[in-house]
Amino acid sequence: MTRLSVNINKIATLRNSRGGNNPDLIQVALDCERFGAEGITVHPRPDERHIRYEDVYALKKVIQTEFNIEGNPLEEKFVELVLAVKPKQVTLVPDALEQITSNHGWDTIEHQDLLIRLIAPFKAAGIRTSIFVDPDIDMVEAAKSTGADRIELYTEPFAQSFPDQPTQAVAAYRKAAFRAHQIGLGVNAGHDLSLENLAFFHAHVQPLDEVSIGHALICDALYYGLENTIQLYKRQLK
Numbered sequence: 001m002t003r004l005s006v007n008i009n010k011i012a013t014l015r016n017s018r019g020g021n022n023p024d025l026i027q028v029a030l031d032c033e034r035f036g037a038e039g040i041t042v043h044p045r046p047d048e049r050h051i052r053y054e055d056v057y058a059l060k061k062v063i064q065t066e067f068n069i070e071g072n073p074l075e076e077k078f079v080e081l082v083l084a085v086k087p088k089q090v091t092l093v094p095d096a097l098e099q100i101t102s103n104h105g106w107d108t109i110e111h112q113d114l115l116i117r118l119i120a121p122f123k124a125a126g127i128r129t130s131i132f133v134d135p136d137i138d139m140v141e142a143a144k145s146t147g148a149d150r151i152e153l154y155t156e157p158f159a160q161s162f163p164d165q166p167t168q169a170v171a172a173y174r175k176a177a178f179r180a181h182q183i184g185l186g187v188n189a190g191h192d193l194s195l196e197n198l199a200f201f202h203a204h205v206q207p208l209d210e211v212s213i214g215h216a217l218i219c220d221a222l223y224y225g226l227e228n229t230i231q232l233y234k235r236q237l238k
């Protein structure tokens with residue numbers, strides 16, 4: 001079974017655009033769960049341009065499904081936040097400060113020692129740790145040596161190539177997920193997954209423990225409504 005974790009960053013972006021509390025991020029998270037989401041993902045960034053650190057504390061108090069916090073563990077504030085909140089899962093993403101959105105995975109070979117050191121406190125706190133990686137067998141194998149529990153495959157390159165060359169687009173992901181499973185790593189995936197590409201990805205990349213989806217899902221909700229949209233996404237994972 002592949003769990004759908006809804007990334008609510010875009011809800012916070014909308015709320016922040018007017019300075020009030022509309023839409024109410026907490027209510028949206030609860031509604032996502034009520035409508036069938038099996039997890040809630042947030043990716044706070046140091047400038048708090050969407051999810052604020054205080055949102056993360058507030059969400060932890062109410063979320064009943066799996067809470068996944070994504071971010072860069074080189075930010076001390078991020079590590080403090082995760083250790084204080086103790087989500088079910090932390091996903092480590094090597095984002096630079098000025099990045100608009102995530103655009104690459106870790107080099108788990110070059111940063112092996114760093115990752116071992118960064119992951120240790122999360123493991124000690126009993127938080128499942130996932131590392132954001134490109135679909136590269138060497139990166140997957142080295143991720144295992146860091147002590148991570150899972151990898152999250154960065155799917156933007158898949159999403160970009162999918163319309164023209166679907167089979168070619170998914171090939172590296174299929175191999176990466178298979179190898180991860182062989183060596184005892186769980187497999188998550190995310191970034192630009194959508195109603196157009198999700199069923200194909202799910203059919204070809206197995207095992208797949210979780211997908212985290214935000215941008216496309218929230219865009220679709222403008223047309224189909226949040227409840228219908230979450231159900232539509234879940235249907236792609238059957």
Ligand SMILES: CC(=O)[C@@H](O)[C@H](O)COP(=O)(O)O
Nearest residue numbers: 009043070093101102190191
């Ligand atoms: C790691 C990943 O792919 C997502 O968390 C993505 O970075 C969402 O962040 P934004 O909503 O800031 O684009």
Ligand SMILES: NCC(=O)COP(=O)(O)O
Nearest residue numbers: 007190191192212214215
């Ligand atoms: N980890 C990926 C995520 O949370 C959502 O990415 P996107 O669907 O907003 O591109």
